[in-house]
Amino acid sequence: MQIDYERDISLIREWLAKEDYLPQDLGDMLLKKFIHSCYGSLEKTKQCIDKFCVGRTNTPELYTSRDPTASKLKTAFSITSVTTYEAGEDEILIHELDDPNLENFEFYDLVKTFAMQADYWLNNIPLFPRGHIVLIDAKHFYLKIVSRVNIFFFKQFLVYLLEAMPVRIKQIHVYNSPAYYDKLFSLVKPVLPQEICDMIKFHLEIEGLYAHVDKKYLPVELGGEAPSMKDQQKKWVKIITESRDMYLNDNLWKADMKKRAKSKGADTAMNGSFRSLSID
Incomplete structure (x- = not known):
């Protein structure tokens, strides 16, 4: 239609x-x-x-309190990448945590900066795809992360993303999955719709993505041909910082x-x- x-x-x-x-x-x-x-x-x-x-x-x-120049939010931005790529008729959404020892991991700050970048995407990326392909890098999702996360809040935030955000989720891939991924997944699986659970595929290595997503659409960090997601992250954060007044509006x-x-x-x-x- x-x-x-x-x-x-x-x-x-x-x-x-x-x-x-x-x-x-x-x-x-x-x-x-x-x-x-x-x-x-x-x-x-x-x-x-x-x-x-x-x-x-x-x-x-x-x-609230979303000043992108605040030191704790600058730190959160520095250890994550939230990026998007056009993939034919679809749009790829990637989330990566780059904090090997979880030294700078602060749960609410990370979720807040993710939400700020989501606002940037909603307001500035003029793509209206057939569907969304979500990619999540789990290489730094250690078991000790569980004690640093408010699981109940995170579950509800996932529900909010699924019910209230303007997305058409078609695929979800978690790559660099640890051997204990089933234990981590069991913490959030009960609140996810069955159709979402059925979409989620876990891959022990990045190469597992290639059977589902053409490499030409993936950033160079994932062995693909598309521009660097690190560079895109820096660009987004720069624009968000320049748009500080928007984010100060509670x-x-x-x-x-x-x-x-x-x-x-x-x-x-x-x-x-x-x-x-x-x-x-």
Whole structure:
């Protein structure tokens, strides 16, 4: 089905104007990504936008105090790579942790910088792919990382990513997987939809990716022909730093829960909400 994005964006804006608890600062590219990810269903798009905005409000741990020049966030940016690549009709999303001894690993800072880079991707990368291929480097996912992570928070954040972010996940590959990957996976598997669990493939080495993703679409660090993901990471962080004012806005793309309570009645809870989280 051909999607009329101009018409649908206009209809979504009309809906947003009537829902005064929702923000009005969602740009056209962001709205187009929501419409695209929901295959043109305006009802699903509305639900996804609602979860996206409510989730940001209910997660102050990630969506406040986001100064990219803060030393702890600069450190978090320096030990991760969050990058994307066009792959034919698809888009590859890569996450890599580069902290061999976990010396600089701070869970909330890392998740916060990931969310900041996700905002950059939503607002600046004009790709509307057939599907998304997620690649995760697990080479530094040691068992000791479990004690450094709030597992309950991480589970809920995964649910938020799946339910509220404008993505069409088609494949998930975890490479450089340790021998005990099944133990790590068992910590989050219960909260993942079965269709997502069925997509996840573990590879002991990078070479396992090549049967699923053409090397020409992979960055040079993964033995491919595409530009360096390290260089892309540096470019993204530079632009994010230059866009500091945007990230200092603690109300960016957030729902006003007081107004939502009035418009939706007493029950303001929703699946994927972080409202009831107990943060360590």
